[in-house]
Amino acid sequence: MERWLGKIALVTGASSGIGKATVESLVKYGMKVVACARNLQKLEESSRTWNEKGPGEVLPLRCDVTSEKEVIDMFCKIKEKYGVLHVCINNAGLSHPAPLLSGTLAEWNSMISTNILGLCLCTREAVKLMEEGGVDDGHVIHLNSMSGHRVPSNYSNGHFYSATKHAVTALGHGLRNELLAKDSHIRVSCISPGLVETEFSYRMYHKTPEQAKKTYSSIQCLTSEDIAEAVIYALSAPARVNVCDIHVKPVEQKT
């Protein structure tokens, strides 16, 4: 991780779960991290602790990744403060229990605009800022999911979410193709976790929290820190190595 010391990273969805653990880890490795999410208060609270501990630093910014205006405003602020970006971690994501035969357009739109379009907007702006700053060895990391690679037969609440994560798989490949076509050395990694205990299921089942609790107590889940370690592994590889996809699954997870 030495080569990232003092370099600039963006982590979306940094107010909770995997994003929060990833920021904490990057700061320990001395990176300057822009942490974004919609809940600025939560970000600011965590940032106070992160900035006290160092050795890196955190700039908390409110940004709803589904809004092109907010994403562009955020990148203007990053450019103003740091002039450049080296690492973009597209982590913001969510799910709604919205089966294909009974889900609502609002739920499906929310998943598309966060998991797919928000990721694409941040990626486009991140690569632009890397290139403007002359960064040819940058790194884009997409938080994908095992749901981006298979569709279990017993989980209709996850079908639409799974479609958005399959899109993330395609977007990772596509981005790598576009960067290669312009002889860029910017790397693209996808990280595909199985079940991680975070706020994710509590948000998804906010009307029936007992369901989220049941999900997380059904097996020994991964922790956010386990996934932050996978991020660090991808970033730590030598510049000639592109870690394309990391699958991390709880030992007890059957599907």
Ligand SMILES: NC(=O)c1ccc[n+]([C@@H]2O[C@H](COP(=O)([O-])OP(=O)(O)OC[C@H]3O[C@@H](n4cnc5c(N)ncnc54)[C@H](OP(=O)(O)O)[C@@H]3O)[C@@H](O)[C@H]2O)c1
């Ligand atoms: N937990 C799992 O089992 C699991 C498994 C596989 C993959 N993943 C993926 O891992 C990523 C992180 O999930 P997590 O488990 O850490 O969930 P989480 O604890 O619910 O965190 C999600 C984060 O995304 C942010 N977010 C949601 N919508 C946003 C938006 N429109 N703009 C900006 N930020 C937004 C949330 O913050 P605000 O509400 O403050 O905006 C929060 O910080 C997601 O992409 C998820 O699909 C999770």
